[in-house]
Amino acid sequence: MVLYSTTAAWSPITSHNMHVLVTGAAGLIGGRIMVALLQQGHRVTATDINPIPAATEGQIQGYVDNLVFVAGDLTDFKLVDRLFESGTIDGVAHIGGIRSPLGLDPRFVHNLNVTASYNVLQTAAAKGVTRIVQASSCNALGLSWTQPEHWQLDFVPINETHPMRPVSVPTVWDALTSRKTPIVCQSCKSIRQHSR
Numbered sequence: 356m357v358l359y360s361t362t363a364a365w366s367p368i369t370s371h372n373m374h375v376l377v378t379g380a381a382g383l384i385g386g387r388i389m390v391a392l393l394q395q396g397h398r399v400t401a402t403d404i405n406p407i408p409a410a411t412e413g414q415i416q417g418y419v420d421n422l423v424f425v426a427g428d429l430t431d432f433k434l435v436d437r438l439f440e441s442g443t444i445d446g447v448a449h450i451g452g453i454r455s456p457l458g459l460d461p462r463f464v465h466n467l468n469v470t471a472s473y474n475v476l477q478t479a480a481a482k483g484v485t486r487i488v489q490a491s492s493c494n495a496l497g498l499s500w501t502q503p504e505h506w507q508l509d510f511v512p513i514n515e516t517h518p519m520r521p522v523s524v525p526t527v528w529d530a531l532t533s534r535k536t537p538i539v540c541q542s543c544k545s546i547r548q549h550s551r
């Protein structure tokens with residue numbers, strides 16, 4: 356998980372009534388983040404290319420007044436503009452994308468994940484959003500989708516300071532988005548990077 360905030364030391368969101376954009380809200384991690392934020396009293400704009408699954412719907416029924424769901428594709432930057440058009444987004448949890456590249460054309464995975472992340476992060480920075488959480492992955496270090504005998508770890512336990520090593524084609528996008536995010540956020544000077 357890579358965190359970005361305006362403060363030198365990351366502090367958890369403790370105030371209520373924040374408005375958080377959650378991408379990938381129909382997915383495993385995004386869905387849980389959406390539910391947790393609603394349970395803590397925050398407002399959520401949730402988005403996904405797929406509908407919220409029935410199991411998650413049951414958990415958000417009591418919070419519909421604090422939730423807006425926008426269906427769409429994050430590679431469409433006009434859709435991404437719409438997600439921010441309220442002008443009230445305080446923070447972004449960018450979780451949407453393709454988790455497993457298995458069985459998919461790696462060029463499709465690359466185009467989708469890298470473009471979607473760029474669209475969300477660049478738009479957030481342009482809109483002055485100063486708190487961003489982006490899901491990274493051990494894929495960026497070349498761990499998943501690679502046989503253990505090909506792992507090259509400089510140290511264990513690993514953390515986010517470990518050099519990225521996308522040794523197989525489908526892992527490249529994770530490294531690319533992880534590298535690109537700080538560059539995008541540097542364009543918004545108030546955002547600093549923290550890794551957890």
Ligand SMILES: NC(=O)c1ccc[n+]([C@@H]2O[C@H](COP(=O)([O-])OP(=O)(O)OC[C@H]3O[C@@H](n4cnc5c(N)ncnc54)[C@H](O)[C@@H]3O)[C@@H](O)[C@H]2O)c1
Nearest residue numbers: 379381382383384385403404405428429451452454490492
């Ligand atoms: N699940 C894990 O154990 C795990 C571990 C490490 C990192 N991650 C990372 O966390 C992120 C999310 O993982 P997850 O397990 O929640 O995956 P998931 O597949 O459950 O959820 C991803 C969501 O993104 C949505 N999505 C895909 N393409 C989209 C697009 N073009 N526009 C809008 N929405 C789109 C999907 O519909 C899906 O609901 C991934 O980047 C993954 O690499 C996951």
